[in-house]
Amino acid sequence: MARRKKIYEGKAKILYEGPEPGTYVQYFKDDATAFNAEKKAVIEGKGVLNNRLSEFFMTGLNTIGVPTHFLKRLNMREQLIRQVEIIPLEVIVRNFAAGSIAKRLGLEEGAALPRPIVEFSYKEDSLGDPLVTEEYIIAFGWASQQDLDDMIALALRVNDFLAGVMYGVGIKLIDFKIEIGRVYEGDFMRLVVADEISPDSCRLWDVKTGQKLDKDVFRRDLGNLTDAYTEVAKRLGVMPSNVTHATKPTLIN
Known part of the structure; x- marks a missing residue:
């Protein structure tokens, strides 16, 4: 496979040149940052979860007529997106x-x-x-x-x-x-x-307990970030409900 041209790398994602003009491939990294990158860590499985969850939300928005840059998920860590300014x-x-x-x-x-x-x-x-x-x-x-x-x-x-x-x-x-x-x-x-x-x-x-299921878990050292994101994915039906840990998640296509 030919080496892809990197367009941009941010704190949590990398953009590569897409297969067609006007497209990018967006790659989700496992990197976690907080406080303007003063706190950093690599959390295995985070990129996979965010790729799948972002697909879920962007697809839902497209379906109800809210336009997004999302075109389709390519694999566990990458999605095809429209090039935007x-x-x-x-x-x-x-x-x-x-x-x-x-x-x-x-x-x-x-x-x-x-x-x-x-x-x-x-x-x-x-x-x-x-x-x-x-x-x-x-x-x-x-x-x-x-x-x-x-x-x-x-x-x-x-x-x-x-x-x-x-x-x-x-x-x-x-x-x-x-x-x-x-x-x-x-x-x-x-x-x-x-x-x-x-x-x-x-x-x-x-809703009932007030438990945080977002990046504040990492910001405030409240537990395992992957477990928190996995819980969100399970509730939304993005992951099987019987998965108990998602260091290396198995996701539904």
């Missing part, structure tokens, strides 16, 4: 107080917010991905007002979908972040959900 922002949707918003506003962790809150952060690790206002975004040309309106609408549709799916399996969607990219088709441009949707990019708590 990533807007340099993280779009954060919060349903309950946790993480930075709880610290900034002195809110009790887990407190329900009056309504879903959408925030934007500028994607720049060296600056700690700072929060930015819509005024900043428009002034610096990262997105237009129409783009922002469409991004908020997309993010809230993703929130409705994810929150419903998760609640159906006994998981509370605390918050999540997504990236959004531009796809050009002739003179027409549209926005699509890109990057990934996985427990790496969401806060997920068990």
Whole structure:
């Protein structure tokens, strides 16, 4: 097999040149990072789980008419995606107080917010991905007002979908972040959900016990991260319910 051309390597994924023009192959690594990569580890099986879970969520969004960059899963660690122009922002949707918003506003962790809150952060690790206002975004040309309106609408549709799916399996969607990219088709441009949707990019708590089933397990040293992600996959039907440990997961095709 010919060696593929690497396009980009991030903290959790690698992008390779795809088999057709306008496509990439996205490879999910086992690397885990927190606090802007100040804390690092390699957690066996994490990339496999995130690949499969992201496929599950992206497929579901495509099915309900929310456009994404996802085309198909290729194997246990790779998926074929559409090439997009990533807007340099993280779009954060919060349903309950946790993480930075709880610290900034002195809110009790887990407190329900009056309504879903959408925030934007500028994607720049060296600056700690700072929060930015819509005024900043428009002034610096990262997105237009129409783009922002469409991004908020997309993010809230993703929130409705994810929150419903998760609640159906006994998981509370605390918050999540997504990236959004531009796809050009002739003179027409549209926005699509890109990057990934996985427990790496969401806060997920068990509805009854409050047990954390997301990357906070790694951030706060609360246990085995692979076990937490495996529990999410099992509840969603991505893995057989009789699997007890997923260091080397066996997933349903």
